[in-house]
Amino acid sequence: MDIGTMARALRAGDRRALARAITLIESARSDHRDQAVELLSLLREDGREALRLGLSGTPGVGKSTFIESFGMMLAEEGKRIAVLAVDPSSARSGGSILGDKTRMEQLSRHPNAFIRPSPSRAHMGGIARRTREAVALCEAAGFDLVLIETVGVGQSETMVAEICDIFLLLMAPAGGDELQGVKRGIMEMADMILVNKADGDLLATATRTVADYAGALRLLRRRPQDPQDFPKAMPVSAVSKAGLEKAWEELSTLAAWRQAGGHWARRRSDQAAHWFGEEVRHGLLSVLEREPARGIMARLGAEVAAGDRTPEAAAAEMLRALGRA
C-alpha cells in the first residue's frame, strides 16, 4: 500500500490500515522509516486531536480490569477509544502483556475500540518514541481518546508523561507504610490518583488510602494552571464500576480547563520539542552503530585496550572522524 492510500484509509477510520501503519512506524528498516516520516507529516495536516490519557500502576493493581470497564463505559457512550501499551518488560521477553488475549476481552471486540500491544524493542526509549507516533496515527484515525498504559516500574512513567495530556495513577488500597514507599517523582506526575478495588472488604481501606493520598498530594506543589482541587485522589472499582463515571467527569473537567487556559497547547508544543531532541539524539547514537563509524570505533577501542592510546585521545580522534563523516 502506498503512503497516500494508507493515509486516506486511515483517515476514514479503517482499523486494518491503522494496524498496518503502526507496524510501519515500528519497523527498524530505513526505507520503512522514510515512509513512516512521510505518513506522519501527511496526517499532521488534518490537525485531528484526541484526549491523550496516560495510565500507570504496578502489576496487579487492576490496570487491565480498569481499562476494560472504563473503556467499555465510554465505548458504549459512542466514544472511540484506542489503547496503546508501553511495556518495558516486552523489551526483554519479546512478548507483551497485552498480547494475552484474556486481557480486555470485551473491549477488544467492541467496534469503537482499538487495542494495540507494546512494540517489542531493545530500548525503553525506542518503545516510547514509537508509541508517541502511534498516538498520532490513532488521532488521525479519528479516535476521541487514546489511552497509553504503562507498568509502573519507574522510567516508563516519565516517558508516558511526555506523551499524554493527563496522567492517571492507579493505586491499590494500602496501609500508610506502603504509601511512604511511593516515589515522590511519580506522585508529582499524577493529575489524578485513582485508588482501585474500592469494593467489598477493601472498601474501608480504600477510603482511608484515598484520604492519605489526598493529604500527600496537598503537600506537593499545585500546578498553578489547574483548578484548585487538582491533583486529586478518588476511589474507583474496576470490578463494580463504582466511581468510573465520576472519574471521567473529573478528567473531562480538567481537560476542558487546560484547553481553555491554553496550557494544553503549550504542553503539546513542549512535548513535540522534547521528542524532536530525543529523535536527534537517537539518530546521532545510531551513527555509531553503522559503518564507517563502527569500524573506526572498533579500531580505536582495540588501540586503547592495547595501551597504544589513552581513552581521551582516542575519543577525541573518534569525534574528529565523525565531524568529517
Ligand code: GDP
Ligand atoms: P494489572 O496487572 O494492573 O493489569 O491488573 P489486573 O487488571 O490484571 O488485575 C489484577 C487482579 O486484581 C485481578 O485478579 C483482578 O480481578 C483484580 N481486580 C482488578 N480490579 C479490581 C477491583 O476493582 N476490585 C477488586 N476487588 N479486584 C480487582
